[in-house]
Amino acid sequence: MSHICHRVLSHCRSSHKLAKLLTCHQFPCSGQIVPRAMSSQTQYQFQTLKVSQVKxxxxxxxxxxxxxxxxxxxxxxxxMVECFNQLSADPECRVVVLTGAGPVFTAGLDLSDLNSVVPREDDIARNAMVIRRHVKQMQESFNVIEKCPKPVIAAIHGPCVGGGVDMVTACDIRYCTRDAWFQIKEVDIGIAADLGTLQRFPKVVGNDSLVRELAFTARKLMADEAKQCGLVSLLFPSKESLLAGALETATIIASKSPVAVQGSKVAMVFARDNSVQNSLEQVAMWNQGMLLSEDVIKAVTGQMQKETPVFSKL
Structure with a gap:
């Protein structure tokens, strides 16, 4: 890291450069994130999702x-796929907070839609291929949360059932209200969960026995137990305080270097599914380019000057 220190010191030794840095508003006196022009939300027009830039x-x-x-x-x-693909490329977005409207976070799959996806061919193999394609498309709806380089915070209130568990286990951070509960419901409708719960949940909580119990019995996992097992990291007394807490965390993350934050997410997702040595190689390859970022200079100089750095859009 000596080359980084040398770059920082070179910048700090030059009063001209430092003055230019300050006059360019890279270190605002307020210590707050400099307000940015709000990105156009016209691209985020959906029937089942409402997208807004809240901070x-x-x-x-x-x-x-x-x-x-x-x-x-x-x-x-x-x-979901369209939304998160757009957010991934949106320079005005660094963090996503995922919430649910109304008194229920989500009831999971809309069972009234199942008939529309049941194939009508006579041949079993062709029916199976149609179902496979449909399941893979549905899986991608939550894979995009994990693929999105921006951290996603799930703010869960009330029931989170079936597909909701698939969805929130693909998120980076999970908070919930004290009245929230989770249920792997699929066994009650005669299927195995196939959108990510059985693959991600055990790695999230590190308790294979508990996840198998929940998957086999479909019992509810209440908020206190969800906190105890590590599914969620914080509990809140109300939906309002939950959203406030999620936004507070999101604001802190948004103030950090987007290069560093997004690189951290990519590295952690890779490490979960690969060996330690392969993961170390991945992050070394990643940082051989990212350590050359202007964000390193801004962050370290900000620490030295006791100022809050403001990072360029990414």
Whole structure:
């Protein structure tokens, strides 16, 4: 890291450069994130999701079918992919807060839509291939949360059932209200969960026995137990305090270097599914380029000058 220190000191020794740095508003006196022009939300027009920029660089994605308890219908699956692909490329977004409208976070799959996906061919193999394609498309609706380089904070209130568990286990951070509960419901409708719960949940909580119990019995996992096992990291007394807490964390993350934050997410997702040595190689390859970022200079200089750095859009 000596080359980084040399770059920082070179910048700090030059009063001209430092003055230029300050006059360019890279270190605002307020110590707050400099307000940015709000990105156009016209691109985020969905039927089942409501997307808004609630703070600088913080986007809120709200499941928006409260009259249907935010059940996931056929439109939802495609809109999730489109939404998170857009957020991934949006320079005005550095953090996403995922919420649910109404009294229920989500009731999971909209069972009234199941008939529309049942194949009608006579041949079993062709029916199976149709189902496989459909399941893979649905899986991608939550894979995009994990692929999105921006951290995603799930703010869960009330019931989070079936597909909701698949969804939140793909998120980076999970907070919930004290009245929240989780249920791997699929066994009660005669299927194995196939959208990520059985793959991600055990790695999130590190308790294979508990996840198997929940998957086999479909019992509810209440908020206190969810906190105890590590599914969520914080509990809140109300939906309002939950959203405030999630936004507070999101604002802190948004103030950090987006190069560093997004690189950290990519590295942690890779490390979860690979060996330690392969993961060390991945982060070394990643940082051989990212350590040359201007963000390093801004962050370290900010620490030395006791100022809050402001990072360029990414």
């Amino acid at each position: 600088d660089y913080v986007s809120q994605v709200e499941l928006n079918r409260p009259e249907k308890r935010n059940a996931m219908n056929q439109i939802f699956w495609g809109e």
